[in-house]
Amino acid sequence: xxxxxxxxxxxxxxxxxxxxxxxxxxxxxxxxxxxxxxxxxxxxxxxxxxxxxxxxxxxxxxxxxxxxxxxxxxxxxxxxxxxxxxxxxxxxxxxxxxxxxxxxxxxxxxxxxxxxxxxxxxxxxxxxxxxxxxxxxxxxxxxxxxxxxxxxxxxxxxxxxxxxxxxxxxxxxxxxxxxxxxxxxxxxxxxxxxxxxxxxxxxxxxxxxxxxxxxxxxxxxxxxxxxxxxxxxxxxxxxxxxxxxxxxxxxxxxxxxxxxxxxxxxxxxxxxxxxxxxxxxxxxxxxxxxxxxxxxxxxxxxxxxxxxxxxxxxxxxxxxxxxxxxxxxxxxxxxxxxxxxxxxxxxxxxxxxxxxxxxxxxxxxxxxxxxxxxxxxxxxxxxxxxxxxxxxxxxxxxxxxxxxxxxxxxxxxxxxxxxxxxxxxxxxx
Amino acid sequence: xxxxxxxxxxxxxxxxxxxxxxxxxxxxxxxxxxxxxxxxxxxxxxxxxxxxxxxxxxxxxxxxxxxxxxxxxxxxxxxxxxxxxxxxxxxxxxxxxxxxxxxxxxxxxxxxxxxxxxxxxxxxxxxxxxxxxxxxxxxxxxxxxxxxxxxxxxxxxxxxxxxxxxxxxxxxxxxxxxxxxxxxxxxxxxxxxxxxxxxxxxxxxxxxxxxxxxxxxxxxxxxxxxxxxxxxxxxxxxxxxxxxxxxxxxxxxxxxxxxxxxxxxxxxxxxxxxxxxxxxxxxxxxxxxxxxxxxxxxxxxxxxxxxxxxxxxxxxxxxxxxxxxxxxxxxxxxxxxxxxxxxxxxxxxxxxxxxxxxxxxxxxxxxxxxxxxxxxxxxxxxxxxxxxxxxxxxxxxxxxxxxxxxxxxxxxxxxxxxxxxxxxxxxxx
Numbered sequence: 001x002x003x004x005x006x007x008x009x010x011x012x013x014x015x016x017x018x019x020x021x022x023x024x025x026x027x028x029x030x031x032x033x034x035x036x037x038x039x040x041x042x043x044x045x046x047x048x049x050x051x052x053x054x055x056x057x058x059x060x061x062x063x064x065x066x067x068x069x070x071x072x073x074x075x076x077x078x079x080x081x082x083x084x085x086x087x088x089x090x091x092x093x094x095x096x097x098x099x100x101x102x103x104x105x106x107x108x109x110x111x112x113x114x115x116x117x118x119x120x121x122x123x124x125x126x127x128x129x130x131x132x133x134x135x136x137x138x139x140x141x142x143x144x145x146x147x148x149x150x151x152x153x154x155x156x157x158x159x160x161x162x163x164x165x166x167x168x169x170x171x172x173x174x175x176x177x178x179x180x181x182x183x184x185x186x187x188x189x190x191x192x193x194x195x196x197x198x199x200x201x202x203x204x205x206x207x208x209x210x211x212x213x214x215x216x217x218x219x220x221x222x223x224x225x226x227x228x229x230x231x232x233x234x235x236x237x238x239x240x241x242x243x244x245x246x247x248x249x250x251x252x253x254x255x256x257x258x259x260x261x262x263x264x265x266x267x268x269x270x271x272x273x274x275x276x277x278x279x280x281x282x283x284x285x286x287x288x289x290x291x292x293x294x295x296x297x298x299x300x301x302x303x304x305x306x307x308x309x310x311x312x313x314x315x316x317x318x319x320x321x322x323x324x325x326x327x328x329x330x331x332x333x334x335x336x337x338x339x340x341x342x343x344x345x346x347x348x349x350x351x352x353x354x355x356x357x358x359x360x361x362x363x364x365x366x367x368x369x370x371x372x373x374x375x376x377x378x379x380x381x382x383x384x385x386x387x388x389x390x391x392x393x394x395x396x397x398x399x400x401x402x403x404x405x406x407x408x409x410x411x412x413x414x415x416x417x418x419x420x421x422x423x424x425x426x427x428x429x
Numbered sequence: 430x431x432x433x434x435x436x437x438x439x440x441x442x443x444x445x446x447x448x449x450x451x452x453x454x455x456x457x458x459x460x461x462x463x464x465x466x467x468x469x470x471x472x473x474x475x476x477x478x479x480x481x482x483x484x485x486x487x488x489x490x491x492x493x494x495x496x497x498x499x500x501x502x503x504x505x506x507x508x509x510x511x512x513x514x515x516x517x518x519x520x521x522x523x524x525x526x527x528x529x530x531x532x533x534x535x536x537x538x539x540x541x542x543x544x545x546x547x548x549x550x551x552x553x554x555x556x557x558x559x560x561x562x563x564x565x566x567x568x569x570x571x572x573x574x575x576x577x578x579x580x581x582x583x584x585x586x587x588x589x590x591x592x593x594x595x596x597x598x599x600x601x602x603x604x605x606x607x608x609x610x611x612x613x614x615x616x617x618x619x620x621x622x623x624x625x626x627x628x629x630x631x632x633x634x635x636x637x638x639x640x641x642x643x644x645x646x647x648x649x650x651x652x653x654x655x656x657x658x659x660x661x662x663x664x665x666x667x668x669x670x671x672x673x674x675x676x677x678x679x680x681x682x683x684x685x686x687x688x689x690x691x692x693x694x695x696x697x698x699x700x701x702x703x704x705x706x707x708x709x710x711x712x713x714x715x716x717x718x719x720x721x722x723x724x725x726x727x728x729x730x731x732x733x734x735x736x737x738x739x740x741x742x743x744x745x746x747x748x749x750x751x752x753x754x755x756x757x758x759x760x761x762x763x764x765x766x767x768x769x770x771x772x773x774x775x776x777x778x779x780x781x782x783x784x785x786x787x788x789x790x791x792x793x794x795x796x797x798x799x800x801x802x803x804x805x806x807x808x809x810x811x812x813x814x815x816x817x818x819x820x821x822x823x824x825x826x827x828x829x830x831x832x833x834x835x836x837x838x839x840x841x842x843x844x845x846x847x848x849x850x851x852x853x854x855x856x857x858x
Binding site for chain 1: 460727748758
């Protein structure tokens, strides 16, 4: 075993960073044995150096992250700051000064992954980011390496723990969205401003990263259709139950039937209770992967939190250190397939639509005509009368999102349709 | 991209081998793009060359596997023959003649993994075997690489599809063992001689491999306690249901509480219905991994079959080819921790024991005294009278297997105990 240690610079020392530092210290012997050389924390860049960090030598702490990544003797930079800047500049500077990088930064990878990979490759360095998607759950490595000899057709994932906690609570207690959100906030599962989670921005970044790797195609955050889950109601859950379904916020990356294009999207959807994703409880994450040869795989675990995310960071750190010792790099960006990324309108799926309609003869015929005119085939219709009004629940066969949108627009113009109470996609069948 | 192809020799062309050959042909362009060079099937060794193999050039087929691995121009040998010999000799010969090896051979790896890893290392070659455990499910790579910065404490897995199919059938239909086995055989899930599956030999080999990797310690097949599932009855399932449990054949690899020793075992066990493994249906496999930092992860998918196993083989093939192009090797054996592998007697768990007893006063006191004398603490007791006889169901707190065995031996000597109807461990709580 080499005795000269590999030097690690840690950018950020919050929930994840402090766990990375702690494990590097407490498990130093194990890490050394697994890497083949000791690893040493050579510097920790933070914004507020006055906050005491248990177990970290104060002499290592600096506010000058740029100087740290420019030192030239750093083997690996671990970036757990998050956000676009200064993380992006620090990472490219690290490559220029000879370091490889391990990052947990989903937003940055989803937005600028291609440029960062190019910068790493230009300098012959590694860029690893298992922690950017679904915390501790091994996903990037299995998709990139274990399935390297297979053809992935679909990735269907619960990749945001906050929203899964809220939806699970609504499902199990009948609570409304706000009540469930309040509980998530009180328990620390949701942040004071939950926008990034509940509006699907966080999941969309992960969808972009997963789609890119799964399909060997560049998929940017802008390519991902995104719909949050703030409009999901207790009534939707009741409808889902009648269908033998529950509701999850899903990140869905799909190869089109012709194999020539792909889509990536995030939205709430009904999935059958028999689907393995339906039983993912609380803040857990799970990702379902369908491939030609391997069939259906599922990866399940804690999708966030300091220790789980640190576990993913450290797995990457060991790999990058090993690569460095053997003078090589791991797999870089694989975008050779360069498939077309289709807009949401081309996505084909099933829909569950609740309409409030006038309770009089002929309404069903009118509604059915609109569906037919737009080429959307109806699977089942259920009519329920309530206080002079009536509701009509339509479940369609598979149709394009564009055709469904056209249908809904036309339905809204019907005099007999008082309102479109909800539209929800049905997935995982 | 390099234009000179990497040469692959395929040993065995049965269910898995023919799928490997097929995908190497149909997905040649994708494999080349992902590896950075084309891969070419340079030879296929089979026992019966007269069996026509669709899509394989007859000129490549040989019965002389030894000559094939000795050719000297082979980059990677894919071994999907199974069994100990001639696979072992062929693999070591392959290393000596400059090839790396991808194997799906669980029996060989479990018995001689250390020697094979040493042979690979001596020659500076790779030995990969993702397909040896749980078919297409990525397990070896996540344990070895993704969790390289974590400390694994427990691996709890359903790693045999045949037995899971049988147990699932017994659970869902109330069928007895033989009836469920017959159905599994008729549907092709069980072989004509199901011994390797139902007696737990197959799962024990996988447990040895998983424990070795998870604990960085050599664990041989002989170290694994093994108990088959042929004695599981419909009555056991009824008892399990009363406990809110089901019964699964589990491979369990555990680090002792003091962290200084490990155990590996295969036996049927009750697990709570709320445990993610409880809902693994049919012939699917799933492995639950508990670690210090990452918490609870689960990996789920098809555990056998030609195409899924081929997917795992090809993922390894891509990795080994990439290593070869960059002049390096992946992680080899990691056995530095060299923890003690404890015998079954030291395993600590809970037990569910059904006794047939005389229906008269004082029996419970007698039985309880025996448990107390052996230091086994009782959690719950349930008495049921039936036709003059009675049954007593005891669920214990955690106790060592040695203490439980001593208890059962003493119980059998009691006049009032007519028989021990069943003993089953309770796991996953």
